[in-house]
Amino acid sequence: MTISIDSHSGFCFGVTRAIEAAESELTNGPLYCLGDIVHNGQEVKRLEIKGLQTIDYDDLRTLPSHSRVLLRAHGEPPSTYWIAQQRGIEIIDATCPVVKKLQDRIRACYEAHKNDEPQPPQIVIYGKPGHAEVIGLQGQTNNTAIVIESAEQLDRLDFTRPIYLFSQTTKSVEGFNALVEAIKSRLNKVSPLVGEPEGVSASFEYHDTICRNVANRVAELQAFARANDIVIFVGGTKSSNARVLYEKCVEANPNTLFIFSPDELEEKLSTFNFQLSTLKVGICGATSTPLWLMERVSERLSAS
Ligand code: SF4
Incomplete structure (x- = not known):
C-alpha cells in the first residue's frame, strides 16, 4: 500500500493565525476562547490540555472582569465586543482578516x-x-x-x-x-x-x-483524489468547509470516506471491498484539519 498526505490540505492562514495567537497568549496566563477555536474536536482537545478554556455566550456574561477572551477566526457580531466592554473583559481578537x-x-x-x-x-x-x-x-x-x-x-x-x-467565506x-x-x-x-x-x-x-484559501483548494484536492485509489478525508463533524471539500473529493473519486478521528479508520475501511495492500491511499482534510491528525491517520494505516 502507498500512503500519501495531500500537501495542500490542513489549516488555512486564518486558522493558523488564531491557533498561534492562542498558544502565544496561553504563556501569559489563563485564556478563554468564545466557541471552539476551530471546527475540529481533536485540535480543540489538544489546546484544552494546554489550558485553553472554551466558553459560550452565557459564560461570557458571567466571567470576572479582566478575564482574557480570544475571538476565533470566524469573527463575532458587534454585540460580543459590547458585552466584553461592559464587563471589563480583555478581547484578544483573532478574527481572520478576510x-x-x-x-x-x-x-x-x-x-x-x-x-x-x-x-x-x-x-x-x-x-x-x-x-x-x-x-x-x-x-x-x-x-x-x-x-x-x-x-x-x-x-x-x-x-x-x-x-x-x-x-x-467557506461556501462553494x-x-x-x-x-x-x-x-x-x-x-x-x-x-x-x-x-x-x-x-x-x-x-x-x-x-x-468566498475565500480563495478554500475555493482554490478544490482543483488541487480533486486532482489528489483522482490520483489515489482510496481517499480518506479527515475533518470535523461541525465544519462546513470539511463538508464542502469532502463532497468535492467524492465527485472526483467515489471511493472517498470521511473520518474525524483515526479511531474510526478500521470500521470505515471495512465498508470497502478492496485489498488495501495493492492500493494507493491518499489522506487529505479541510482548512480546519491539523496536519498532526492526518499524520496520525497515516501511522494508523501503516500499522494496520
Ligand atoms: S476566511 Fe476562513 S477559510 Fe479563509 S483564511 Fe480566513 S479563516 Fe481561513
Missing part, C-alpha cells in the same frame, strides 16, 4: 442603504444559518440580513425590493453562481416596479466574497 474585511463591507452596505426610500433593501447572505461566521455577519446589519442556503429558499426574498448578496463558488443566476431569473419574471417603465425591476448587486 472575515473582518467582509464584515466591514456588509456593515458599510447596511449603513449606506438602511434608510433608502421607497424600497428598503434586503441584504442577503449565502451561508449556513447559525454558523458562527454567519452570526458575525448578520450582526453587522443589526440582524436584519436574510440568510439562505440555496435557490430553493428564494421565496423568502421580496423581488420588488433591492437585493445585495454576499457569501459566507458553484453554489454562489447558481444562486446569482436563480435570483436574476426571478427578477426578470417580477412585475415592473410601480411607476417604472415595463421591464424595470428591483436592483440586484452581488459580491462573491
Whole structure:
C-alpha cells in the first residue's frame, strides 16, 4: 500500500493565525476562547490540555472582569465586543482578516442603504444559518440580513425590493453562481416596479466574497483524489468547509470516506471491498484539519 498526505490540505492562514495567537497568549496566563477555536474536536482537545478554556455566550456574561477572551477566526457580531466592554473583559481578537474585511463591507452596505426610500433593501447572505461566521455577519446589519442556503429558499426574498448578496467565506463558488443566476431569473419574471417603465425591476448587486484559501483548494484536492485509489478525508463533524471539500473529493473519486478521528479508520475501511495492500491511499482534510491528525491517520494505516 502507498500512503500519501495531500500537501495542500490542513489549516488555512486564518486558522493558523488564531491557533498561534492562542498558544502565544496561553504563556501569559489563563485564556478563554468564545466557541471552539476551530471546527475540529481533536485540535480543540489538544489546546484544552494546554489550558485553553472554551466558553459560550452565557459564560461570557458571567466571567470576572479582566478575564482574557480570544475571538476565533470566524469573527463575532458587534454585540460580543459590547458585552466584553461592559464587563471589563480583555478581547484578544483573532478574527481572520478576510472575515473582518467582509464584515466591514456588509456593515458599510447596511449603513449606506438602511434608510433608502421607497424600497428598503434586503441584504442577503449565502451561508449556513447559525454558523458562527454567519452570526458575525448578520450582526453587522443589526440582524436584519436574510440568510439562505440555496435557490430553493428564494421565496423568502421580496423581488420588488433591492437585493445585495454576499457569501459566507467557506461556501462553494458553484453554489454562489447558481444562486446569482436563480435570483436574476426571478427578477426578470417580477412585475415592473410601480411607476417604472415595463421591464424595470428591483436592483440586484452581488459580491462573491468566498475565500480563495478554500475555493482554490478544490482543483488541487480533486486532482489528489483522482490520483489515489482510496481517499480518506479527515475533518470535523461541525465544519462546513470539511463538508464542502469532502463532497468535492467524492465527485472526483467515489471511493472517498470521511473520518474525524483515526479511531474510526478500521470500521470505515471495512465498508470497502478492496485489498488495501495493492492500493494507493491518499489522506487529505479541510482548512480546519491539523496536519498532526492526518499524520496520525497515516501511522494508523501503516500499522494496520
Ligand atoms: S477559510 Fe479563509 S476566511 Fe476562513 S479563516 Fe481561513 S483564511 Fe480566513
